[in-house]
Amino acid sequence: MKFSLPPALVKRYLQSHSWIGLAMAAVLYLVCISGTVTVFARYLDRWEQPDVQEFTQIDTAILNNVYRDLVEQTPDLAGDVLVMLPREGIPRASLVSSQGAWLLNQDGSRGKVLASPWTNMLISLHDHLHLPATWGMIVVSITGVLMTALIVSGFLSHPGIFRDAFHFRQGASPRLQQTDLHNRLSVWAAPFHLIIAVSGAYFGVAVLMNAIIASAFFGGDDEARLAEVFGGPPTLEQEVVPVNISRALATLEEIVPEADPFYVTIEDANSPSQYMLIGAHHTDRLIYAEQYRFDQNGDYIDNVGYTDGPVGRQAIFSVFRVHFGHFGGLPVMLLYGFLGIALCVVCVSGVNIWLNKRKHKDVINDIWPGFVWGVPVAILGSALISLLSGLSAVSAFWLLLALSTMLGLVIKTATITRRWLITASALLAGVLAAVHALVYGGDAFHGVALLINISLLVTGCLVIALMYLRKQR
Amino acid sequence: MAGVMLLYFRWCRHTASQQWWTVAGWLLIALATLPWTLAHGIEFAVMYAFLVPGILAWVFVGRQWFIATKNQVAKRHDKKPVTEARRPVTEVYQLHHPQRWLVLLLRTAMVLPYAGAVSLLATVALTDLLPLIKNDTLVLALLAGSLVWGIVASWLLAQTSLLRPVAALAVVGLLSALYLFG
Numbered sequence: 048m049k050f051s052l053p054p055a056l057v058k059r060y061l062q063s064h065s066w067i068g069l070a071m072a073a074v075l076y077l078v079c080i081s082g083t084v085t086v087f088a089r090y091l092d093r094w095e096q097p098d099v100q101e102f103t104q105i106d107t108a109i110l111n112n113v114y115r116d117l118v119e120q121t122p123d124l125a126g127d128v129l130v131m132l133p134r135e136g137i138p139r140a141s142l143v144s145s146q147g148a149w150l151l152n153q154d155g156s157r158g159k160v161l162a163s164p165w166t167n168m169l170i171s172l173h174d175h176l177h178l179p180a181t182w183g184m185i186v187v188s189i190t191g192v193l194m195t196a197l198i199v200s201g202f203l204s205h206p207g208i209f210r211d212a213f214h215f216r217q218g219a220s221p222r223l224q225q226t227d228l229h230n231r232l233s234v235w236a237a238p239f240h241l242i243i244a245v246s247g248a249y250f251g252v253a254v255l256m257n258a259i260i261a262s263a264f265f266g267g268d269d270e271a272r273l274a275e276v277f278g279g280p281p282t283l284e285q286e287v288v289p290v291n292i293s294r295a296l297a298t299l300e301e302i303v304p305e306a307d308p309f310y311v312t313i314e315d316a317n318s319p320s321q322y323m324l325i326g327a328h329h330t331d332r333l334i335y336a337e338q339y340r341f342d343q344n345g346d347y348i349d350n351v352g353y354t355d356g357p358v359g360r361q362a363i364f365s366v367f368r369v370h371f372g373h374f375g376g377l378p379v380m381l382l383y384g385f386l387g388i389a390l391c392v393v394c395v396s397g398v399n400i401w402l403n404k405r406k407h408k409d410v411i412n413d414i415w416p417g418f419v420w421g422v423p424v425a426i427l428g429s430a431l432i433s434l435l436s437g438l439s440a441v442s443a444f445w446l447l448l449a450l451s452t453m454l455g456l457v458i459k460t461a462t463i464t465r466r467w468l469i470t471a472s473a474l475l476a477g478v479l480a481a482v483h484a485l486v487y488g489g490d491a492f493h494g495v496a497l498l499i500n501i502s503l504l505v506t507g508c509l510v511i512a513l514m515y516l517r518k519q520r
Numbered sequence: 521m522a523g524v525m526l527l528y529f530r531w532c533r534h535t536a537s538q539q540w541w542t543v544a545g546w547l548l549i550a551l552a553t554l555p556w557t558l559a560h561g562i563e564f565a566v567m568y569a570f571l572v573p574g575i576l577a578w579v580f581v582g583r584q585w586f587i588a589t590k591n592q593v594a595k596r597h598d599k600k601p602v603t604e605a606r607r608p609v610t611e612v613y614q615l616h617h618p619q620r621w622l623v624l625l626l627r628t629a630m631v632l633p634y635a636g637a638v639s640l641l642a643t644v645a646l647t648d649l650l651p652l653i654k655n656d657t658l659v660l661a662l663l664a665g666s667l668v669w670g671i672v673a674s675w676l677l678a679q680t681s682l683l684r685p686v687a688a689l690a691v692v693g694l695l696s697a698l699y700l701f702g
Contacts, residue, residue: 063678070628188666189632195670200678213531213577215585235577238570248666256665259644260658263700276658331561359659365563375564382571
């Protein structure tokens, strides 16, 4: 049995696909490219601050002193306090409170202030496009919704997409080559695209849905809704003493030996209702963490239920790792990196197909290559500016992107604009690695910093070499 | 890998008698979840089953590209490559048909929130009808909401006349709101 849609409907879905794609191409491209880089944020953080102590173990008794020192220095301490423990992939400890955020040395003393402005710029670009947080997150989530719409309309408007699953025409017109690239990448990476679209849209769409859910089922009580979905806080009334983190960690090791703790949060710190949440990895689960709760003395209360609670609770706490590919170690991160780049190519080639199809050229033909190839320039350039001057990475990013886009308008020839901006990106990659080495000296030559610097240099050289070879042909 | 390879061989030889190659290919891909489950657990296995075949397929797309390039080089001496006829291109250094862009933008700006409001209401209402515990229905609604919104938006944007689809969605939205708040 063969399933086919009426040609008129196929045509309408194609129009819908084109229009949704064109309407959101620039935003989708920004979200995708920043998301692809953000997959490696845990390494970029370390590259941005390479001159700090790294260790994989910390004496838990020291953590009690860290918290006690914080309370002594800030008697009116309030809110939540977060202690990140060193772990595989992120061999650093840190302390975050309303008073500030610091890296911790292995002896528990405070190290440098936690600062990775460029990585944070990339994360906030991906999360909320540097718009006010809630609204930005909703805008980005709507991008996820439209990505779902693009996947659906893409399949419905290309009845032959499976028939041509391996087809790739070389030597054909630019439009046919772009079409093959767009369709092949879209069809084979469709499961990834759908996972990314739905999990990405969740974060902001949930903000809209929570209002409906809270008023429909909980009489407008958002706390009750949160408790139902994520589990409610324990009710405690104690005479305030400094929390005993080491006892809680020791108890956790006794009762759940397979749990691998990586953070401790002191909720409502310094108040009679304070308690500890220990977040722990479970290597065989996709959940971000199971949260084990302890009172201020380190006595076990319960777990929130992300490992053994309702299926929904387990699913909701898996969304983050599924979206960012933070499972299965570096191989999965690299897989997400490749698929993320593929998604960027799908986005760009979609617009290129439309541009090549038109019978006229206008301002969009000039702006688009400047924007597309300007984003890598802006990402690398903002890193360089942030590294050298400490100026705002956000401002640097948008300024460089605006300049690159304008360059396209000035040059007015897509191939030249592309060549200039790719060359600029390659040079910036090399310069960035060199400047990083100059600024941080020996610290730039080991561990993750060295790996990233070598990757930057190799990528820069490869891009230049490929461009030279292409020109020779 | 073997599963994707079977799909590729089936694709290379478009004959109905080799339909079973397709079935066997997909079956092998599905079966790959077993060793992954044993090694990493079911959750990871499902993720790998979704992600890995798409990457492996590029080995064969690349092979196809390589063959096409080789053929192209061979043909280059004999005749011109088969390409689309070049059409004359008019250059206008301003936005072409700005009013058309405005209409399309307005249409999307109206359709998107409308589709969203109806989809989210309907998703919350429909999931609540399922025989699941409260936590599961709420999470299902939260995760499915964007999917439903995307499907409804693409359907609505594919309509030539919006009147009937908009009216139909208004009824769905109204019924959902009545169920949830009535």
